[in-house]
Amino acid sequence: MCGALLIATGTIMGALTAHLPDPHFAEGGRVMARSAMDMQMWQGIALLALGLGLRERTSRLLLLGGCGVLVGTIMFCGGVYNTAFTGIHGSHIAPVGGSFLILSWLVLAVGWVLRA
Known part of the structure; x- marks a missing residue:
């Protein structure tokens, strides 16, 4: 379910990145958003x-x-999208997320490995 929601x-976001006019992005933001x-x-x-x-067999490590x-x-x-649209690099969200x-x-x- 979560994978489908991300997609x-x-x-x-792909449609917005492709079709929004340039003023909606910070400098270089369209490439960042893409x-x-x-x-x-x-x-x-x-x-x-x-x-x-x-679906058949899982472990706590795989779920985690x-x-x-x-x-x-x-x-x-989210951090990269924020920077792409606002131009503000002050957030550490993207590096922590990465x-x-x-x-x-x-x-x-x-x-x-442990499952095998």
């Missing part, structure tokens, strides 16, 4: 695949990693 909102949308879409697809793969991917994606992409994503994927890797 749905990523599609909306990059965040790409990241959001890939993470959404990964969460869909993860959800399908966990999946939740972390969701939270990290929201933080990272770090959370990396850590979550490492947790997933460990969970899959």
